[in-house]
Amino acid sequence: MNLKIVALAGGVGGAKLAHGLAKILSPENLTIIVNTGDDFEHHGLYISPDLDTVCYTLAGLANPVTGWGRVNESWNATENIAKLGGQTWFQLGDRDLATHLMRTSRLKKGDSLSAITHDFCHAWGIEHRIIPMTDDYMPTIVDTVEMGELPFQEYFVHQRCKPTVKGFRFEGVESVRPAEGVEKAINDADAVVICPSNPWVSIAPILAATKLNSTREAGFTSKKNPIVALSPIIGGEAVKGPAAKMYRELGIEPSALAVAKGYEGFVDGFIFDKVDAVLEPEIQNLGMKTMIIDSYMKDINGRERVAKDVLKFIHTLL
């Protein structure tokens, strides 16, 4: 089981599988590359929602109910922000605020997001490496029918994903560079795992920022390390978040097959849930190896179970 793995993760779903992988892989064998397309500024603070979700989850600090923010959180700052007329659609817990404050003030001093993340992980006792996909700013913009273009958190949190999606744009994608350590981690990996995160707004930004989609055949990866993806869609619905709604609004029937089609051409192996077993022939027709598992990660045991399945599958591909 001494595989070197790079996992690409968005928020909650990605954090769960990353957590499972961290339970069974030693720190030197797992690097988690996290989406930062959701990053935004709120009350003058630089906020990295997916990075925080992944870090808090691995540190055992995550709120298990909400899927975001900290466990045992207090809300005294937010209550008082509201009293002063401030927007509170993005909830800032008191403990969580420390993260945003320290990150923001260090960014202002010129430290990179990846260096800050490294230090935070150390402070939180996280031994596995977590790297933001880029130290550049590449915000995801959601184009909607009703409200035009919206920054991601405006769409996701403020508008609660209600506007109808027309498309997505990653601002500055042309000039964005992977963060320090990202390329080396991918080149050194035996396999890359695309976590069951939202393909449109969690995985696509990471693939774009790391050039993993467009440059795989051009030899960006120095050896034939397989890329394995997991479907965030189970039985036509997303476990959490707006992925299924996005597929529908873009005119695509949401399914594990639809996810696999999106990854066609650069994903070698595809893992999806047993309830979607009937889709296997069509997914295999896309040129992917397949594995059917119980992919729902209800609890910490579920995370570890799925992580073990992923490693087993990778062994069959090597």
Add this chain to the structure above:
Amino acid sequence: MNLKIVALAGGVGGAKLAHGLAKILSPENLTIIVNTGDDFEHHGLYISPDLDTVCYTLAGLANPVTGWGRVNESWNATENIAKLGGQTWFQLGDRDLATHLMRTSRLKKGDSLSAITHDFCHAWGIEHRIIPMTDDYMPTIVDTVEMGELPFQEYFVHQRCKPTVKGFRFEGVESVRPAEGVEKAINDADAVVICPSNPWVSIAPILAATKLNSTREAGFTSKKNPIVALSPIIGGEAVKGPAAKMYRELGIEPSALAVAKGYEGFVDGFIFDKVDAVLEPEIQNLGMKTMIIDSYMKDINGRERVAKDVLKFIHTLL
């Protein structure tokens, strides 16, 4: 008792008398001008310690034990800032953080400190007008024997006033302008009250920023409204803070007389404590009218009692 009063206030002592005055004067008859020489940036937040102390005190939100910060405060953000390696010598309570966050983000948007303070006071139910001495940045720099020049909070909070003081400097004082409303409030006032705040680092910056010291005789005040000062030194010691220590280090015996001497030339009346009654002839020799009172404001009744004495005294000067 329909006097229009302007009170000049620093932190705790100033806030107490301002609170007493607010108890007995209607909102249209009291304007409090507050020192902002202590303002500084910490973890990227713009912090106005004296403004917050005065506002929290008048709003009934102040911590009665510490003299700074909020009552019933929680410290979850600060605890987590410490875990991430951040400096915590300036304690940021969770409720207090909302004030700093909202102020900082509004300043970044281009709002003035005085406009923000106006809105905060409204939100906190404060009816009397509280204005920062200036909307410009005029930080107080403390020159010390051991450590050279220190920004005020570095001296006051971080170094706990331990370094030996050589002098003070108000950075940018040449170009600083009084905040919107300050000049009009002074011109419209029947009297100006210098609260029992630290003369060196609370009152001197306000006098400099409002030009009240240098321009009084040049007609800055449009009529002969008296200026009345209260001694923060009682029996040779400051009720709170480093005022007495500063006098000593600057080679001056700390006393009500020393305070009066510092205000010589532009203060018309001087109020000091009964324990210092023996100093009355010397203070009168400076050309000031005097009033001897019980000036120690132990509780809310003490604040109101001293405020009433101040108004009585002003009536004798008009």
